[in-house]
Amino acid sequence: MFALCDCNNFYASAERLFRPELNGRPVVVLSNNDGCVIARSEEAKACGIKMGDPEFLVRDLIKKFAIQVFSSNYVLYGDMSERVMHQLSRWFPRLDVYSIDEAFGWLGGVRELESYVPRIRESVVRNTGIPVSIGVAPTKTLAKLANKMSKKSGGVLVLDSEEKITAAVREFPVHELWGVGRQHYKKFEALGIRTAAELRDMPEMWFKQHMTIMGQRMWNELWGRPAIPLEQVREVKKGITVSRSFRNYIEQPEILAEAVTLYASRLAEKLRREKLRCLYLQVFLYTNKNREDHPQHFPSHTHKLLIASNSTTDLVGVAVRVSAKLFRHGVKYRKAGVIATGLVPESELQLNAFFDHDGGKKDTVSAVLDKLNLAFGRGTLRMASEGYEKKWRLKHEYLSKGYTTRWSDIIKVK
DNA sequence: TCTGGGGTCCTAGGACCC
DNA sequence: TCTGGGGTCCTAGGACCC
Structure with a gap:
């Protein structure tokens, strides 16, 4: 039997955990750029807020019902997710973590499911503060179904x-x-x-x-x-993406280059963290498809690197060059992104017969970059082409603290 | 004025190879 | 007038997930 355990209204629950005065009150969490609603407490659902509603269209409801709004705080959710998964792994020797807020567990020889499963649920709530629902059935698809139905019947449903x-x-x-x-x-x-x-x-x-x-x-x-x-x-990842919307439209190639520099730098960092290099780098630009009166343009190009790389300078160089070619004057761009594919383990470097490898110089540069940024904060040392003002950067006006990941944000109990 | 980000899998077609 | 079969790689698009 499969069990699907899923955190109820995960992001909203995680935010409320550190603001207990919000218990029983409507809470919503917004997507990046404070764009649309991606999590709602039960009270917010009752107010008529729907999943994916753009914030500016429900502003009246938010005001009317005094709904508490949060920007998304992925550091907090990632940390809370780890705690929940750790608790689940104590009950399920075989756990398949499916997303940030759900996991499939294998209930092999368990007999008294009706009494066993509720105990899992209670222990996760007690030890993490995050409420979960559990559906149990002979297949994953039916376990998902049972999980959804369980939300209306006490949080546990066993279809045996x-x-x-x-x-x-x-x-x-x-x-x-x-x-x-x-x-x-x-x-x-x-x-x-x-x-x-x-x-x-x-x-x-x-x-x-x-x-x-x-x-x-x-x-x-x-x-x-x-x-x-x-x-x-x-499974090993097939691709790694970094993409973001801009706060405002970008219409100048120099500004676009700044954003693309930042995204490619982040991508290189992610690759290094996962000990991977990429052989292909794809760059894409988006206009705002919700605006019928704007000219639309969704160009994309994949560049093949001569040697698989995870170096910031390599990837930024390629990404900026490609984005300059994709850019068209007179178009308002809303979003850009870079995707690394053809991922190979860092240790298995395949050299190219016609081009000299630099003997590890770039790896040394990257290592210094990572070391400094880890010690003094992200972005301490960065590419100059990232620019200084960065007016295009994300909006997150309602960001909560790093309660579980920053010393300065830890809650003090009187 | 304001509408997210990061993934997976599948299919189909074109270019190219022998 | 007549022009194969089998394969890989790459790109693009569609559909879905959380």
Whole structure:
């Protein structure tokens, strides 16, 4: 049996944990750039705030109901996530951490599920302060379904018999299924399929034709036959991305180069932290697709490096050159990003026969960069092309403190 | 005026190779 | 007038996830 444990309203719960006076009050967390709502406490949901609502469209509701607003604080959420996962790993010897706020656990030989599972839930809340819900079923897809249904029935739901599963899928709305997004739902709607049970009754071939091999897997999972295995060891990453929206539009190539410099620097840092180098560097630019009156431009280009690299100077150089080629005058850019692919372990450096490797000089530079920035704070030593004013930088006006990661932000108890 | 970021997997088509 | 088969690599786009 699989268990899916998921933190309730995770970001909102994490923020409220250090501001207990907000218990029982509506809380929302905004995306980067304070753009849209990405987490809501139960009270905020009751106020009519929906997932993904742009902040500027719900400003009236926020005021009317005195909703507490937070910018996203990923350092805090990342740390709280680690604590929750650590607690879960005490109960599940085989744990598959699926995202920042959920994990699949394997319940192999456990017999008294109905009494065992609630104990897991209570211990996580007690030891981390983060409330979780747990759904248990024979497949991952059904465990996800059970987890969703559990939120309305005390936070635990165990589907351990044919009868319980059939009853559950009969009332479960098809658009809430794991793996069903907007496009698939449209198709189902046209066919009059409204529940998971109605979908499950379609022939296997139909799934394969309309939803590729993923649909076929879903079909088996809905009938209780596992098709998606537990992944205890995360596969090696295929790509690493750094992308951000700008605070305002960028219309000048020099300013774009500043932003791209910062993103490529961050990317190089991430690669080094993971002990990887990349062979391809992709750069992309976006305009604001919500503005029909603006000319749209979504250019992208992938550059192949001669030698796999994770050096800041290498990646910044390529990224700035590529972005300059992609840039078009008279266009208002909203966002840019860099993606590293063709990732290879740092230790397996493949040299190129026609170009000399520098004998590790760049690695030395990178090491010094990382050491100084670790000791004196991120950005202490950086590329000059990053610029000084950085007016394009993210907006986060409602940022909470680093309660669990910064000495100066630790809460004092009188 | 203001609408996130970081991923995965799958499919299809074109260029190129022998 | 007639022009293959099998493979890889790369790019792009679509769909989905949290």
